[in-house]
Amino acid sequence: MAKxxxxxxxxxxxxxxxxxxxxxFTPTLIDSGGGYTYTLSASFGMYKxxxxxxxxxVLIGISSTSGSLGGTLRVGGLPFTSESLTANYSNLTLGLxxxxxxxxxxxxxxxxxxxxxxxxxxxxxKFSTAELAAPSITAGILRISGTYFTN
Numbered sequence: 001m002a003k004x005x006x007x008x009x010x011x012x013x014x015x016x017x018x019x020x021x022x023x024x025f026t027p028t029l030i031d032s033g034g035g036y037t038y039t040l041s042a043s044f045g046m047y048k049x050x051x052x053x054x055x056x057x058v059l060i061g062i063s064s065t066s067g068s069l070g071g072t073l074r075v076g077g078l079p080f081t082s083e084s085l086t087a088n089y090s091n092l093t094l095g096l097x098x099x100x101x102x103x104x105x106x107x108x109x110x111x112x113x114x115x116x117x118x119x120x121x122x123x124x125x126k127f128s129t130a131e132l133a134a135p136s137i138t139a140g141i142l143r144i145s146g147t148y149f150t151n
Contacts, residue, residue: 027077065135081118081119098140
């Protein structure tokens with residue numbers, strides 16, 4: 001039996017309500033407690049919003065870190081606030097994070113998510129819901145892509 005394939009143009013995709021838009025944004029790297037300050041060499045974000053679904057890519061280059069640990073690591077400045085939900089339905093892929101002082105075990109199990117009614121990414125491990133402490137980062141790169149939903 002021959003295999004069939006359907007190719008849809010963007011105007012043939014279902015409208016999830018709210019139309020579509022796309023653009024660029026400038027993500028930030030934050031120590032939630034204000035202890036560390038990150039000096040960025042690059043900060044780039046792009047998104048495509050179709051209805052309530054937001055698809056995005058983030059690239060952040062980190063030159064250095066100053067200060068001392070104050071809280072947890074977060075990526076802020078996402079273009080839209082996430083949906084208000086009791087459960088998290090974001091789907092994120094951490095493509096690369098290097099140059100940190102996180103342990104090998106932390107790096108091997110790190111995961112990222114966007115909480116309810118938020119416009120920032122938070123980091124935990126597979127084994128805990130507690131957020132990871134903000135690392136010191138030198139000559140590092142952070143790449144994240146994902147999907148989340150808005151109200």
